[in-house]
Amino acid sequence: MATIGLFYGSSLGNTETVAEKISDLLTGHTVEMHDISSTDKSVFEEYDYLIMGIPTWDYGQIQSDWEEFWVELGNIDFNGKLVALFGLGDQFGYADYFLDAMGMLHDVVLEQGGAVIGYWPVDGYEFEASKALTDDKSEFVGLAIDEDCQPELTEERVQAWVEQIVDEFDF
Ligand SMILES: Cc1cc2nc3c(=O)[nH]c(=O)nc-3n(C[C@H](O)[C@H](O)[C@H](O)COP(=O)(O)O)c2cc1C
Numbered sequence: 001m002a003t004i005g006l007f008y009g010s011s012l013g014n015t016e017t018v019a020e021k022i023s024d025l026l027t028g029h030t031v032e033m034h035d036i037s038s039t040d041k042s043v044f045e046e047y048d049y050l051i052m053g054i055p056t057w058d059y060g061q062i063q064s065d066w067e068e069f070w071v072e073l074g075n076i077d078f079n080g081k082l083v084a085l086f087g088l089g090d091q092f093g094y095a096d097y098f099l100d101a102m103g104m105l106h107d108v109v110l111e112q113g114g115a116v117i118g119y120w121p122v123d124g125y126e127f128e129a130s131k132a133l134t135d136d137k138s139e140f141v142g143l144a145i146d147e148d149c150q151p152e153l154t155e156e157r158v159q160a161w162v163e164q165i166v167d168e169f170d171f
Contacts, residue, residue, distance in 0.1 A: 074112065087144060089148075143161040
């Protein structure tokens, strides 16, 4: 049994709802949820296993609570930590910026020494461009959720991804 820190920011509640689903499915593990709007850097340091959720807003921008935290985020030492990311976006409404913020979060975690798990295939999504892709563009750098266009797929995606990260965290 491991303790996992789950950090999320959410403007309209979608990312928070997905965070709760992920937490509920991680049965047998302790999940401590932290809204990024009321978290500081020291809280991150308590965990070796982290999950971070971020929606993209305003044409490829970081969600506002994450944006306020961004400087502090860049000072966190992620060495020795395993991080799984999930992002929310709208693939039809913002097809040129789909999930960009998750890609930016991924860059920071890697720059700060973290290891990222939980990459997710792009099959089943339609978009033009995203900063949240792996180099070969075959995967997103974390779970991709679209509550605007594909809400009916959220449950099965979350379930499959939680199984995947439990395996990859290798507690
Ligand atoms: C004004 C506005 C701008 C948005 N910009 C983007 C965007 O650039 N890229 C994207 O993938 N999704 C974009 N979205 C979709 C949101 O990321 C999506 O609705 C998400 O579920 C919101 O999550 P939240 O409720 O946790 O804030 C935008 C939504 C709105 C209303």
